[in-house]
Amino acid sequence: MTGGEQPARYRVTFELPTGETRTVEAGGEEYVLTAGRRAGLELPSRCEVGWDLACAVRVLSGELDHTDARRYYDQDREAGYALICRAKPRSDLRLRTHQATAMRDHRYAHHLPTPRAV
Amino acid sequence: MSETSQPTGAVAPGDVNRRVGVEVIRERGVDVEALIEKLIDNAAAEFASTYYYYSILRMYLAGHEDYKEICEDARLEDRQHYELILPRIYELGGSLPYSLHEFADRAGCPAAYLPGTDNGAHPPAEPPPAAEILTVLLESERCAIRSWQAICDICAGKDPRTYDLAARILNEEIEHEAWFIELLAMERDGQVRPSGHFRRGAPGEAPYSRNRPFAHGGS
Secondary structure, X not given: OOOOOOXXXXXXXXXXXXXXXXXXXXXXXXXXXXXXXXXXXXOOOOOOOOOOOOOEEEEEEOOEEOOOOOOOOHHHHHOOEXXXXXXXXXXXXXXXXXXXXXXXXXXXXXXXXXXXXX | OOOOOOOEOOEOOOOOOOOHHHHHXXXXXXXXXXXXXXXXXXXXXXXXXXXXXXXXXXXXXXXOHHHHHHHHHHHHHHHHHHHHHHHHHHHOOOOOOOOXXXXXXXXXXXOOOOOOOOOOOOOOXXXXXXXXXXXXXXXXXXXXXXXXXXXXXXHOOOOHHHHHHHHHHHHHHHHHHHHHHHHHHHHHHOOOOOOOOOOOOOOOOOOOOOOOOOOOOOO
């Protein structure tokens, strides 16, 4: 970003297990979980370093940056899973929350290491 | 009226296949199988993510003997956490994985790799700065706090035994975080962030998490 540019802002839409949909604004340099919680959403997490799967979501549309996640595989991205505690938005997003069990099963299916508890 | 032998709850008299100590917490709403999985993940983090890797981190703190001693306390206390929670896994009907590799892979927190090793792939080309080692230690403790707090949240008001064990561990993880904040703040930023640290009576004393008789003061 140069002097006069505004920092990137994105719209993140969460599909919650209740059927409710909430859209919040997230900065390009903040984690998606942080933005969701700032808006008052009750989103699960545990390790908060992009390692366990408590914060897992399904990416319905959009791009995220997982550079800061401690364990995130190409297969996770290809299957459409994200760990939002350590993922930054790179576009507007639509995410389905509470996907820890599904992401764990995906890791098992691909013989990838994973915490078992979700 | 004569007394009769009446089964109570889910466990019949003489039944050795089920445990009242498990069923009572299930009746209070604990998902016992899910709890076991979380405890195994946490035990793996204590043993494989911190105890093992802290052993390496302390070897690279030469010249910082105060840091080394405190790292050693945290290392030994993390092993004690593993020892403390291990029996509870079996009491609840669980088991450690029969492969250490599988155990390490399922740890609930990342391995505390020595900086400069590409996640343990090779030795460091240069001795890592103390601030980088302290950062690894600090972030490891933070993950541990979140993991044991989660166990306390699940067990509060339902499973006093697991709650007690997790709370004892949590007490020490919170102390460890404060220690490493104090050391990192000074080492990296020249800032004072007191932790309230007192030297342990013996290395890895584990004042909260070591099993010993309360009535006699322990030894």
